[in-house]
Amino acid sequence: MTLPTIRAGALSSSAQPSLTSGDGELALRRWDVGDAAVLYTAFQDPVIRHWHARQMSSLEEAREWIEDVNQGWQQERTAQWAVSRTDDGEILGRMALRELNLHEGLADCGYWILPDARGTGVAPRALATMADWALETAGFHRLDLEHSVGNEASCRVAAKAGFTVEGTRRGSALHTDGWHDMHLHARVQGDDCSEQRKHLS
Template sequence: MPLLTDDLVAAERFTKGTQPEIATGDGLLLRPWLVDDAQEVFEVFADPLIQRWHVRSAGSLAEVRDWIERWAGTWSAVVAANWAVTDIASGRLVGRASLKNLELTGGQAEVAYWTAPAVRGQAVTPRAVAALTTWAFDIGFHRLQLSHSVANQPSCRVATKLGYALEGTMRSAGLHADGWHDMHLHARISGGQPAGMGGPDV
């Protein structure tokens, strides 16, 4: 049965194009993941807050290298788009910014992110997600959404400051190490409030 609408985002951008680098314009660069990032990622996932909200720890460098290979491979598979967030001046890894669950026909995706513990409070997440949001809307995405535990108030403040409106609470929707959490659902529509900068970081 033929669809009556065209894809809002061209699959060829992923299947035939290389993953771009995205500069925030204020010192950060979103770039494709490299296996050489494994040591830094391993150290990030030793952090209790990262483990709490991302429900994952790293058992070994080999395991992290496998993660990175899978993160990198999602681009051409049109499954997700994962970037390492780096400090341009030092080249240091400072975070992750991703689009998950890509749905190209309707131009929808889910935003995910984390910030390295050493740079919390430096607005890494807002700056990276603002740049990623602009890029996604520029290539045709219509709706971006993100979710987080209702207990993760810093993430809630970041989402709101970036124009991701709180749409509601999904009851008992996220399984964490301490049990089921209610999850806030935020979303932003193309052409809506511009992504801002600054504010609390996570």
């Protein structure tokens, strides 16, 4: 009885867009099979392994993951970007919109940043770039973002990118060390994030 927020085929009818941060320093682009070594190395990092249940045991698995997420764009179920510097193309991390619900205009956000780029402002700038595109260009109504209550760094990233804390979901995510309570953040189309943008660094 409701009209779709985003019509079916609106995303897949064109190539996944490349995005650039407001300061022009970061690029978000489609993953390429040539990135498999970087992706595999990322999932060997203890911090990424701690906060993400997804593991990656080989280069072949990394290639399969890249092929799957690129098919995910065509199937309108996920959108995943490699985050890199615009000057040298070095991959710094990953941004993702997962569990796309085009009818209601909903998506979940996920991300990780490689060790050398942490604490440099890459994560909040890249997250804000992805969220701006999703809400202002693609037409999503709401973006959810959850992280473990123990992941304070992720909480700061979400806040800087304009995601408001809405509450805590008890025991809602299974990590490698057991069940975690999760902070729920969200951005909704039309939110005024001007104050948070002053702290995008």
